[in-house]
Amino acid sequence: MLQIALWKRLTILLVCLVGLSLALPNVFYTRAERHNDAVQAIERGAVTTPEIEADLAQWPEILPSSLVNLGLDLRGGAHLLAEVQLADVYEGRVDGYWPEVRDVLRDLRDAVGTIRRQEAPAGELRVRISRPEGLQAAVDAVRGLAQPIVSLTGVGQSDIEVTGSGDTLTLRLSEAERSATDDRTMEQSLEIIRRRVDEAGTREPTIQRQGSDRILIQVPGIGSAQELKELIGTTARLTFHHVSGRTSDPQERVSPDQLMFPSLDEPDTFYLLERIPVVTGDDLVDSQPGFDQNGQPAVTFRFNPAGARAFGNYTADNVGAPFAIVLDEEVVTAPVIRQPITGGSGQITGNFTVPEANQLSILLRAGALPAEMTFLEERTVGPELGQDSIDAGQIAALVAMAAVVVFMILSYGLFGAFATVALGVNVALIFGVLSLIGGTLTLPGIAGIVLTIGMAVDANVLVFERIREELKSARGPARAIELGYERALSAIIDANITTFIIAVILFTLGSGPVRGFAVTLGIGILTSVFTAIFVTRLLIVIWFERRRPKQIEV
């Protein structure tokens, strides 16, 4: 007979209620959004002002407040697809070895004679020595500069390859080092872009790595792709300063030749620094996580010749004094100089964990974009156009829904009304799930929802048509309803699984509009199967139990 266990009824009801409450904030989009922004501002440590308080009160704390992310095509904003010129970095890295190579070979002057740097293809360092017979010694000595690679894939390999032929020594990066460098370059580029975009304070930017050398940047609410390019193209300023003092009072007066910057990771700490930096990030060639002589995580860095000289002189004169590494007007770290650092490379030690060392080296490298970027794709959508699309989509969805409701009730009467209730629940569930998973609603996504509205009735139609057929076989109404659901199930499942397969393929292979569509289609299929099989059935069963009709008309 038509029976649904109590716990099943409660579960179905619960799912519907949870879905509806998750969807609710989207009905009051602007209010919920202002509330969320206020919450975020407070988390970031903003001082609570009456405006923030007012925004906070726009939405009750106890209700869910996640919203559907609106895509760029709906909200307006800029989209950039950048390709990072990874090979650019090899050149700088190899150049950075020159001072060290020179120093090492100078110590061997008796064996190798005079040394001279040769013209070489990008990413290679060639040195000619005047005594070819000393080449082997030179190669061995330069090989001594090699460092083991600190990365998951390159363990046990060294970072440079040194070869010699005739009177020329060639140094290039090893394969493993190149791929490790590529990874670092990408991480660094992502980090810099993220910092730049965050600084602009825009809402929920998407900054994603795509494939081996691409970065997708989507920033809602920004005027144009051009503006976004300018924003991320600005070079972050990395500087090294002499530390004059520390304070916890942000109001403390500073002399004109001093600066006061807050510490990045120590709250309520401010550093007084000499205004003129010792070295700037323009001179920094590389920074990597590594380990110090005690096996503790450390961060190494390397300057170009000019930077190395300045840094060497400064550290020689200031052993025992702290110096500050400043990034974007924040003190990243302020270690104490233990010994003069003349080679142009140094090490920062502290109580780092390995991830912290990694993070700091990224931050250090995050001074400037490590490599040039070319922009493969740029899109700007004005906010008015986005609003137009939302309005159009909303009207279309309402009209579509109304039409379907009329059509269903005319065709199936009361059962049609049950189906339309389920349809409403279905749309709410789609929005609820989208909000929950932080999915992005795009214009094709709206089309996906409208299509789901059309198709959601399909499962109900299948069931109702089946019930009609079963009624013709003169079975009792309860039996007919039961058989209707039972027999229609296999068609519903098959039809929806095939469509779902397509949604999954679209999501995996697609990008942009294809993906936005796949998300709503996929979610829509899941929720529509749920509402068609469980929700309408529950409604029918409850109605049936109350009325106990001898005859039903579907």
Added chain:
Amino acid sequence: MRLKLVPQETNWDFFRYRKVTFGASVVAMIASVLIWLTVGLNFGIDFLGGTTIRTESTQAVDVGDYRDALQTLDLGDITITEVFDPTFGPDRNVAQIRIQAQDGAEAVTPETIAAVEAALQEVDPSLTFPSVESVGPKVSGELIITALLAVGASLVAILFYIWLRFEWQFSVGAVGALFHDVILTIGVFSLLQIRFDLATIAALLTIIGYSINDTVVIFDRLRENLIKYKKTPLIEVMNRSVNETLSRTLMTSGTTLIALLALLILGGDVIRGFVFAIFWGVIVGTYSSVYVAKNIVLWLGVDRDPKKPSDAGTQFSEVDA
């Protein structure tokens, strides 16, 4: 009083003119391919690379003036189309300007875009540019490949799923019908020169999804009837199955079409091509479920095991889903 799209009981012979209908489908497919090859598709910048700029103005659009203004910039091929939409107000004039991918540049440079915008504002100072999109040739090539891959992968996945759930003949029939729908849609897109871009690919895949949905529902009934009527000739079982599911088919297609129609008229010009593709796909998809998929299965025949006629049909065992 209930709305009935079809009488309660129908017993129409769907396969009487099967040669004619199937022939018509084949002709339509060939015609589509011919149009596609001769006229070609109106690819958007997603696939060709280049830049599109949308302009909006309170003054009427004069395509000739726009063209003259841009002529001096020497940007190669420029297409300017005025966009009409019933949802636009009287003082809203929209045009779409497409500039071909520039040699040697990935995305079009900001200077070029600034120059274009300045030149156009000379003509009409009230012009605004609500959207500017630029795709480099490198990415556009990849987008074509991923799109083809997505369509191909979907077809293979469906082929496999139907084969698992039904029989290989059904699988061939279903994919044949899908092929028919995709080709016919491409044909209509080349005929009407509707812009073909990434969203259109999404639409094509939706058509595949919708069409297969429809086909599977009828197949499901066929499978059931093959077990029920073991000795009835295949063509009669098929006819009965199509008749039995007819009211559902029309009901579902009808509601979906109503929903799509609303979107087509009120959804705005930005997604009109996309919605049109799906709208068209629902119509051909519904048709092809009966007249292409079933015909193919009918011709391939279903192996009802002639050696053991009494067991015919039992091989279509019901898998509990």
